[in-house]
Amino acid sequence: MPIGDYLRLLSDETRLRVLHLLAEEPLTVAELQDVLELGQSSISGHLAKLKQAGLTHDVPEGSARRYRLREDLDGVLKAAWIAVRALSENEPQFAADRKRLESLRERRGSSWVERVAGSLHREYAPGRTWESLCHGLVRLADFGRCVDVGAGDGAMAELIAPQSSKLICVDPSSAMLAAGRERVAALKLSGVEFVEGTGEKLPLDDRSADSVLFLQSLQYMTDPEQALAEATRVLAPNGRLLLVTLAKHDFAEADAFGHRHRGFSGDQLKRWTKPLGDHLLDQLPPEPRSPHFQTVILSARKRA
Ligand SMILES: C[S@@+](CC[C@H](N)C(=O)[O-])C[C@H]1O[C@@H](n2cnc3c(N)ncnc32)[C@H](O)[C@@H]1O
Incomplete structure (x- = not known):
């Protein structure tokens, strides 16, 4: 308008x-x-x-x-x-x-x-934001040796690093890596390393990670199936995968953000992570803003 x-x-x-x-x-x-x-x-x-x-x-x-x-x-x-x-x-x-x-x-x-009562999930209450909830809930998480694939400029490192014994942020963009290193230094976060690489060819040893995260990054990868095979390779036994990505859609608006894929179906993600077990899959409600993207969350665990 x-x-x-x-x-x-x-x-x-x-x-x-x-x-x-x-x-x-x-x-x-x-x-x-x-x-x-x-x-x-x-x-x-x-x-x-x-x-x-x-x-x-x-x-x-x-x-x-x-x-x-x-x-x-x-x-x-x-x-x-x-x-x-x-x-x-x-x-x-x-x-x-x-x-x-x-x-x-x-x-x-x-x-x-x-x-x-009954509509609190839709209500505003001072301080009760998704951000505050996320910062609070993450305190109970233990990511161990964590790999964040497509970590960008480390916007999430502030949340993840204090809950990890080591955090490796992998990204192919040198601009993102430089900004991430600067951010981590400014926040004085310890145990965080920014490594140049792609999800399809993770520069990491087999079974070296307790958790592997893809936070709205899988849709950027040329070969997402290969990236998930790589995640499986680097996970240690009992290690956990967390995928937060877009559900399959048909919105051209995603192109402007550089996405290579218009989201993924739950079945596709489960198939690509078949060697893992304990799959949990959720699809969030459509975003309020147009064109109403939906996020899909999949977690799974490498068998012992
Ligand atoms: C939307 S950003 C997400 C950043 C971060 N995960 C976050 O939530 O703040 C997507 C990131 O994926 C990265 N990316 C693109 N292609 C990739 C690939 N093949 N492997 C790994 N990361 C990739 C981009 O450079 C970008 O930093």
């Missing part, structure tokens, strides 16, 4: 009142009616426009729907909303709406915890 359309969307006072309220908490049409003292059809019309522009989405709740601001707004729309919000939030109209929302909360009586 051109920027002019976004600004027109955000210049309507009722829509802005709705957005300021949704920025406080997700609300139903009935609750918005109560706070805004406006008719249902007017509010529904504005909500439809906001949803169409990608600013809000809604989830069913009993016989109603609860509307919320999207957390994954795209660049221009996000910037436009942040700017308009900052410019308008102290206006008396929006302050008065917030007061009425406060009184609605008092009348409603239920706490946030009670309201979100």
Whole structure:
């Protein structure tokens, strides 16, 4: 959508009142009616426009729907909303709406915890981000001698290195390797080595790794089947493979990122890792942003 359309969307006072309220908490049409003292059809019309522009989405709740601001707004729309919000939030109209929302909360009586029971996985709660969860959960992991294949600039090394006895980051790109070495030095991470190489021909000894990771890198490899055979070769008995990659898709958008493969099916990944055992395969829900890529996660273990 051109920027002019976004600004027109955000210049309507009722829509802005709705957005300021949704920025406080997700609300139903009935609750918005109560706070805004406006008719249902007017509010529904504005909500439809906001949803169409990608600013809000809604989830069913009993016989109603609860509307919320999207957390994954795209660049221009996000910037436009942040700017308009900052410019308008102290206006008396929006302050008065917030007061009425406060009184609605008092009348409603239920706490946030009670309201979100059953939909907590979709709710924002301060600090409860995928990033914080990932940083926390990884503390319980033990990667041992770990090889990260297609490690890029080591963005994940900060998470993985403290949980590994040694971390070898393999990547064919000298730019990525240089950036990775710089990052690791700046973070003062020990036991991390950046090695030039490809997944198809890992510069590592047989049975030398306790874990081999492919974090959104398999789709870049010329011969992913060969890369997985290499991973199997370098894994020590009981060593674990973790593949996080894209599920099979048909989106040309991936080409711009340099992908050589449009994802993989679970069956394909299982076939290519057949010598391993204990396979666990999961496909995550589509990403909220277009074109809605899906990630597939496969873990497996080399037999003892
Ligand atoms: C999207 S990046 C992922 C980086 C990293 N795993 C992460 O999650 O931050 C994909 C990486 O795969 C690397 N790559 C491309 N071809 C490869 C190959 N044949 N073998 C190993 N890595 C490869 C690229 O250089 C790039 O750094």
